[in-house]
Amino acid sequence: MALKGMRTSFGIRFKFIFMMALLGFIALVGIGYGAYTFSMQNSMKDADTKAKMMEAYIKAGRAYFMKEQRPLVNALVEADRFYPELQSGFGITRRIMDQVQGEELYGFQFKQASLVPHHPPNMADSFEEKIIKQFQDGKMREQSGIMEKENGEPFYYRSRPIKMAGESCLRCHKNPADAPKDLIELYGTNGFDKKFKSGDIFAAYLVYIPLGPAIEAAKLQATILFGGGASILLIGLLSIYLFLDIRIVKPLMELSSRTQEVSVGRNLEKSLLSGKMKDEVEVLARSIDRLRISLVKMLKRRKND
Numbered sequence: 061m062a063l064k065g066m067r068t069s070f071g072i073r074f075k076f077i078f079m080m081a082l083l084g085f086i087a088l089v090g091i092g093y094g095a096y097t098f099s100m101q102n103s104m105k106d107a108d109t110k111a112k113m114m115e116a117y118i119k120a121g122r123a124y125f126m127k128e129q130r131p132l133v134n135a136l137v138e139a140d141r142f143y144p145e146l147q148s149g150f151g152i153t154r155r156i157m158d159q160v161q162g163e164e165l166y167g168f169q170f171k172q173a174s175l176v177p178h179h180p181p182n183m184a185d186s187f188e189e190k191i192i193k194q195f196q197d198g199k200m201r202e203q204s205g206i207m208e209k210e211n212g213e214p215f216y217y218r219s220r221p222i223k224m225a226g227e228s229c230l231r232c233h234k235n236p237a238d239a240p241k242d243l244i245e246l247y248g249t250n251g252f253d254k255k256f257k258s259g260d261i262f263a264a265y266l267v268y269i270p271l272g273p274a275i276e277a278a279k280l281q282a283t284i285l286f287g288g289g290a291s292i293l294l295i296g297l298l299s300i301y302l303f304l305d306i307r308i309v310k311p312l313m314e315l316s317s318r319t320q321e322v323s324v325g326r327n328l329e330k331s332l333l334s335g336k337m338k339d340e341v342e343v344l345a346r347s348i349d350r351l352r353i354s355l356v357k358m359l360k361r362r363k364n365d
């Protein structure tokens with residue numbers, strides 16, 4: 061009997077706590093996932109803004125060089141001489157950005173990736189080659205998204221195509237025989253392709269913004285929210301369990317065993333009420349106790365008859 065009673069009392073608490081725990085857990089997973097997604101979306105927007113800022117600076121620098129500086133430099137430098145540090149827009153951008161990513165914005169990367177580069181580190185890797193091919197197919201005018209470098213490091217990237225704008229470009233990129241002698245001396249003859257023609261897309265600008273720290277921060281935020289929420293849930297469930305135990309289950313069990321005693325004629329004169337019975341349980345106990353008193357009176361009357 062006692063065992064059966066135990067099982068029922070365990071049942072109410074267990075069912076209630078289980079339901080609450082399940083709902084709480086679902087809510088916490090939702091909150092954690094939501095926080096992670098939201099934080100990642102923000103990081104993506106943030107990375108896109110950073111990439112656009114880098115692009116804007118590079119574009120403005122290039123435009124200024126082409127319009128204002130290059131005509132002056134070309135007029136000052138002897139016709140058959142070539143100083144890439146002074147006369148190549150791509151060369152100047154590369155040198156500035158090498159410094160930026162080496163010192164000021166460590167982890168950021170900027171590349172003028174080419175299928176046939178003069179400067180060997182500008183050689184397009186397999187990811188960049190794919191992007192250049194997609195630009196060549198003419199389906200896209202710019203690209204952006206998430207990618208992983210070979211070492212598994214995640215980056216947000218933005219890319220725009222570079223076109224062979226005309227004869228001015230072809231002179232230094234098509235045939236070594238047409239290029240300034242200084243260029244051949246400095247870079248060799250590997251960075252040329254005789255098949256190049258005006259309008260060809262053969263290279264692309266690529267800006268890489270590191271995402272590792274943002275992903276770590278998003279994960280940490282989600283973990284803190286989930287962990288914090290789970291701790292609060294646990295404390296809440298424990299409080300509910302104790303409350304149910306002390307205020308409802310135990311008094312009900314006591315009332316039940318006392319009522320059983322009365323039903324078999326034991327301790328008939330003793331009140332069913334105890335200090336532990338409060339609120340609705342107390343109301344119930346009083347009702348049953350009135351039943352006990354009526355029963356005792358009835359029994360006494362019968363005895364007297």
Ligand code: HEC
Nearest residue numbers: 148150151154172174177178179182223225228229232263
């Ligand atoms: C006077 C010669 C010259 C002209 C004209 C020239 N380039 Fe270059 N270009 C170079 C040199 C030299 C480099 C390597 C610079 C460096 O040191 O990074 C280069 C680099 C590049 C790169 C980076 C990949 C690589 O080859 O290392 C691209 C892309 C590029 N040029 C495109 C163009 C385009 C487009 C034009 C026409 C608008 C053009 N170039 C005109 C000499 C020239």
